[in-house]
Amino acid sequence: MSKNQEYIQQYAEYAMEQMRRYGIPASVTLAQGICESASGQSELSRKGNNHFGIKATSSWIENGGKYLVYTDDRPNEKFCQYANVGDSYEHHSQFLKRNGRYAGLFQLSPDDYKGWTNGLQDAGYASSKQYAATLQNIIEKNGLQKYDQMVMQEMKALGKSFGTADNPCQATSDDVSVQDTEEKKYSFPLKREEFMLVTSPFGTRKDPLDASKSQLHKGIDIQTNHEAVLATEDKGKVVNVNSNANTNGGRSVTVEYNRNDGSKYQCTYMHLDSISVKIGDEVAAGQKLGISGNTGYRTTGEHLHFGVISISTDGTKRDIDPAAYLAEISQKGNISLQVLSNGKDLTAQYKSASQSDANVQPDTAMSPDEWMKKILSSEDSGVNMPIADPVIEMAMTMFTSLMALALQIDNSSEEEKMQKATAAAVSKSIDLTPILPSYKTCTISLQDGKPNLYADNGVVQLNRELSNAEINKIQQTLGSTMMNDDEKRRSIASVINSAVVTLQMSQNYQNNLEIQQGRQESVQLK
Missing domain, CATH: 1.10.530.10 (Lysozyme)
Incomplete structure (x- = not known):
């Protein structure tokens, strides 16, 4: 049997x-x-x-x-x-x-x-x-x-x-x-085990499509991967549905929730791939409203734009920081998830001292490499390999250590470094041109959990998975206690240079061989 x-x-x-x-x-x-x-x-x-x-x-x-x-x-x-x-x-x-x-x-x-x-x-x-x-x-x-x-x-x-x-x-x-019966009445807009990753918080920011301009971002952008977006409270009413993908916000849904004092909240989900509800529907906490996507004119990749409007008893509407709203429902529903942006919990400042889950602390003291590793080990990483796997563990350790080394010669502020760490973790790509300034481009990226090197020195372009020997050499360099940071950067540059030079020599040999063969054929024809 x-x-x-x-x-x-x-x-x-x-x-x-x-x-x-x-x-x-x-x-x-x-x-x-x-x-x-x-x-x-x-x-x-x-x-x-x-x-x-x-x-x-x-x-x-x-x-x-x-x-x-x-x-x-x-x-x-x-x-x-x-x-x-x-x-x-x-x-x-x-x-x-x-x-x-x-x-x-x-x-x-x-x-x-x-x-x-x-x-x-x-x-x-x-x-x-x-x-x-x-x-x-x-x-x-x-x-x-x-x-x-x-x-x-x-x-x-x-x-x-x-x-x-x-x-x-x-x-x-x-x-x-x-x-707790109250717990089932509230939900975050996405299913997560530990935290939601916010790639752009509420407030003034650089326009993602034109860095020379600033704009007021009236919501938060949350990292997604074509997944269900969820109603946040019981007894919500769908008050608006936009099924037209060719608009600024793309396909969107707005759900309204009433408060006992007569005020209301409206939560809007933008850039959806598909919608599962219609105007007038009553929805429950955790109910699927649609699937996240990348619809709309003003997007740089898939994400959920989650916006919240507060409507007072006299009908006055005001855009509020969604982190404040999420802090409220997390306390009411005993939700322990964090809302992290560049290593900080956006809801922490809005939670009262009576926060029910006193064991959850905001991540305010993480270094860029610690923050990157936290993202890479989360549901939002897209690495698609278990963190316990020794191969992916080694690749991630190397990846985060390389990013930390690259940031050390960067004159950016700590906040900017955290932003770069977020971008590197989300894209799973590190720019190493600061270590190799003579190169046009040099990046190491994680592809299916394995490190891939792309280098362009202006003569040849190398694009391949790092060999075990190269990974071991980089790991030994990063873990060395006998080398200072400058020596580590030179050692890693040497590994990359060696790979590029080997390719260049191989291409030169092949070109010379083809030239010789051409000459021989020309002599035979004469």
Whole structure:
């Protein structure tokens, strides 16, 4: 019997119970359990009975929930620990049911496994764009649909309805802590585990399309990668939708939220690739409004422009710093995410001293290379390789150290250096021409997690992946305690010069060979 079959045999009834209680297809719950726990063989499932990879939130911990420290996307992350597997299944269902992001799924039929798996992927349950296909493959290969049909027939025969009232929990769940009811009413505009990366904050800035001009930026630009953008509060009303991509802000959505004192907030999402709502729709916190993109005239790459307007009781409108709004909802919803721009948490200045998550501190003292490494190890890096992988770890260490070395001969202010570090991390490219001033261009970039060198000395152009020997030489140089910074820069310049000269000699040899062959052919013709 395969590991998958053993898992199904052991936990099918758990999944069927969740289907009765919450209307979640048993086939989908089983497939997620198989996928997320490696058929019950993962460390989290073995040590913590955590079969769905659910992380421990601050409210879970505050309410006495146990947790394990485990390295997943990042080192030392906290994951929920359960007394038994039944608790894990129950908490997984509660997580889906109470999170507004997944509200639309519960409108589907309990046996619509394709609708559910597609919906989970669209709502951002996992980062993989193949998540739905993976779950469907597990379901169909193992015939898990039969468990959906068994429950459907049972409920019909007994005349029972799906829901917790008619289907009390049979599993032991004394240790399952219910999350703060306020927490589910608020969401940040993007799903993130640790922080949202802001590439351009609110306020006066240089025009990104014309650096000689200044402009008032009435929002914040957040790094995205063609992903779901989310409503931030419950009971929001869609008041404007622009489906025309050929406008300044491109496709956009505006959602309005009422306050008890009669005032309102309007949140606008710009440059969207697609829109999932229409004017008049009521939306819940975490609900998908559309997909981020790069539409509109005034963009330099994909991002989400998130703007907030405050409307007073007399109807006066005012553009406000979205960081202030996000600080408010993060306190109300106990959201521990940071909003980082050049290493600083933009919401910190707006949070009161009674901030509920006192353990979260703004990153105000990071160096440029520390900040760059933080970005590269986040969801926004686009590196697409696990940080625990030794290859990508070595490449990132070299990359960040090179950037730090290049910045040391830069006369920019600390703020400008942090901005350059942000740009380098987002583009995954470092300009090394300050180290090689005689070159027209010299950059090292991360491509699929591997360092690639592009150099143009005015005679030849080199564009290739760095060899292991070159990486080791650069690493040894950067890590040397016997060399000063000038010596390190000369050593790295020597590595790059050697690669360029080798190519130049090879091209010269090939050119001379072709000339000689041409002469021989000319003599033979005579």
